[in-house]
Amino acid sequence: MANILEKFFNDAPHLRRVGNAMQLIVDGKPFIVLGGEVHNSSSSSLAYMEPIWPRLVSLNLNTVLLPISWELIEPEEGKFDFALVDGLIEGARRRDLKVIFLWFGTWKNAVSSYTPAWVKTDLKRFPRAQDERGRNLNSISCFSRNALEADSRAFRLLMRHIREFDEKEHTVIMMQVENEVGLLGSSRDHNPMAEEEFAKPVPEELIEYLKANEKSLNPYLRCIWEKSGRRTSENWREIFGFGADEVFMAWHFARYVDSVAAAGKAEYPIPMYVNAWLGPSAYKYEEGRPGEYPSGGPVARMLDIWRAAAPHIDIISPDIYREDFTSVCCEYARLDNPLFIPETVRDERSAAYVFYAIGQHDTIGFSPFGIDSIIEPEKHPLSESYKILSGMMPIIAKYQGTGQMVSFVDDGTYGYNHTISFWRVGRVRVRGFSCELGDYQLRISFLRELSERARVVSPGILHECRVPAAGLIIAVKNDEYIVAGINFMLRFLPKDNFSSNVEILWVDEGTFKNGLWIPERRLNGDETGHGTYLLFDEKPRVRIAKVYSYPHLP
Numbered sequence: 001m002a003n004i005l006e007k008f009f010n011d012a013p014h015l016r017r018v019g020n021a022m023q024l025i026v027d028g029k030p031f032i033v034l035g036g037e038v039h040n041s042s043s044s045s046l047a048y049m050e051p052i053w054p055r056l057v058s059l060n061l062n063t064v065l066l067p068i069s070w071e072l073i074e075p076e077e078g079k080f081d082f083a084l085v086d087g088l089i090e091g092a093r094r095r096d097l098k099v100i101f102l103w104f105g106t107w108k109n110a111v112s113s114y115t116p117a118w119v120k121t122d123l124k125r126f127p128r129a130q131d132e133r134g135r136n137l138n139s140i141s142c143f144s145r146n147a148l149e150a151d152s153r154a155f156r157l158l159m160r161h162i163r164e165f166d167e168k169e170h171t172v173i174m175m176q177v178e179n180e181v182g183l184l185g186s187s188r189d190h191n192p193m194a195e196e197e198f199a200k201p202v203p204e205e206l207i208e209y210l211k212a213n214e215k216s217l218n219p220y221l222r223c224i225w226e227k228s229g230r231r232t233s234e235n236w237r238e239i240f241g242f243g244a245d246e247v248f249m250a251w252h253f254a255r256y257v258d259s260v261a262a263a264g265k266a267e268y269p270i271p272m273y274v275n276a277w278l279g280p281s282a283y284k285y286e287e288g289r290p291g292e293y294p295s296g297g298p299v300a301r302m303l304d305i306w307r308a309a310a311p312h313i314d315i316i317s318p319d320i321y322r323e324d325f326t327s328v329c330c331e332y333a334r335l336d337n338p339l340f341i342p343e344t345v346r347d348e349r350s351a352a353y354v355f356y357a358i359g360q361h362d363t364i365g366f367s368p369f370g371i372d373s374i375i376e377p378e379k380h381p382l383s384e385s386y387k388i389l390s391g392m393m394p395i396i397a398k399y400q401g402t403g404q405m406v407s408f409v410d411d412g413t414y415g416y417n418h419t420i421s422f423w424r425v426g427r428v429r430v431r432g433f434s435c436e437l438g439d440y441q442l443r444i445s446f447l448r449e450l451s452e453r454a455r456v457v458s459p460g461i462l463h464e465c466r467v468p469a470a471g472l473i474i475a476v477k478n479d480e481y482i483v484a485g486i487n488f489m490l491r492f493l494p495k496d497n498f499s500s501n502v503e504i505l506w507v508d509e510g511t512f513k514n515g516l517w518i519p520e521r522r523l524n525g526d527e528t529g530h531g532t533y534l535l536f537d538e539k540p541r542v543r544i545a546k547v548y549s550y551p552h553l554p
């Protein structure tokens with residue numbers, strides 16, 4: 001029996017470390033989520049979903065993220081109805097899509113609006129968080145044992161049901177536990193239960209975590225701990241000073257969410273993650289104090305607290321609507337936390353961002369929010385990006401964690417120096433990206449910049465770029481590269497900039513199907529500046545280029 005269970009759990013979707021990367025394994029193979037999340041209310045009705053499914057297929061998604069709410073599966077206490085869950089799984093199966101369910105339980109966007117009526121209306125049994133003046137907030141207190149037990153039971157039964165319904169097909173590949181938790185309207189819960197906890201010493205486990213990880217702690221957390229002289233045995237205020245409220249809430253929210261996840265994993269241990277309503281960034285000045293954004297949520301500066309408190313949560317994910325997309329990815333992608341982006345913008349930028357997230361951070365997946373609002377999928381550049389990336393999936397998986405794959409995106413910010421450089425192209429200086437890969441130095445110029453600068457010199461030149469520059473490059477040999485992307489120019493140079501001439505020997509454009517290359521056009525002449533560059537325009541494309549060099553002097 002133990003063996004059968006073990007085999008069954010090994011077959012279930014799980015995470016596996018490969019070098020520095022973490023991969024999601026589905027049916028024995030690495031799987032990168034090329035996803036989209038529907039609007040909050042769409043998946044509450046199978047009929048409403050009907051016209052949406054074909055659009056998801058035309059967008060070339062392989063996975064859809066669907067909310068499941070507590071109020072709908074347990075409308076009356078103890079009476080569960082999973083018909084909607086089954087219908088959604090079947091709907092996805094018919095379209096060959098995988099599913100990630102979002103558990104809208106005790107909290108969704110920091111409030112408790114998705115709890116069933118029998119929870120919402122019983123404030124005695126399910127007390128609310130309170131602000132500093134003792135006023136009830138619209139969020140159930142994370143110190144409520146009753147709420148924790150009720151939520152954990154519902155989630156556990158949901159996971160049991162998913163296992164029973166889906167154990168052969170593995171349509172459901174991950175679960176999001178709650179949604180953008182944290183407390184709004186006060187930096188800390190002042191409910192009497194919370195006050196009692198706040199006066200107690202900081203738990204030993206958290207102190208042990210801080211000591212064991214002091215070198216890699218998020219800079220903000222390290223700073224507030226250092227300010228107290230790295231105390232280890234007092235209460236929250238003494239150890240974390242002005243940051244105590246947020247750290248305290250993060251610990252308790254994370255413990256709560258961890259218990260819910262643990263209850264679900266006891267039934268069906270597929271990967272589980274939380275998503276963050278972002279707070280201040282270490283790399284970009286942002287207004288906002290805890291309570292103005294959800295206090296205690298898994299914001300970047302609370303990542304360590306969440307890691308220490310929530311061992312059953314596999315991934316802490318950012319919802320990225322902010323402009324500095326690359327900085328946010330860099331903050332969340334850590335050795336102890338693979339990157340997964342469950343929500344981001346669904347406009348043209350998404351078609352570019354996905355290359356960066358996959359190539360630079362080995363992301364588990366990428367998913368624009370409100371995907372069902374894309375009414376004409378064939379006109380959206382994301383569908384082409386997803387098509388290219390899904391054909392390349394076995395190749396990408398092979399190169400994850402090897403250091404032979406790089407990517408870049410122009411998110412319009414200068415958040416990270418390594419993503420931006422200036423290059424002179426003819427008479428203009430343009431923004432771009434550079435790196436060494438294989439035997440050569442790669443210099444990338446962003447086409448939007450190039451067109452804008454070039455227009456000053458020669459009015460009317462070049463095209464408009466709706467989509468930001470982005471690309472993913474793999475060195476399959478020291479002198480051979482797979483290059484995919486959009487709106488950039490790539491040139492190759494010797495690593496020392498001057499010792500030889502470097503040119504393109506040949507370059508083919510084509511497609512990947514299941515990792516197999518199908519060449520189409522051979523590019524040369526005007527299309528490559530006679531062997532001096534690769535030019536990627538508005539339509540995402542993939543090419544393979546071989547490069548060679550020869551000395552300046554005979």
Ligand code: DGJ
Binds near residue numbers: 109179180319369
């Ligand atoms: C973030 C939330 O997590 C989503 O469910 C949705 O409400 C979006 N915000 C709306 O932009």
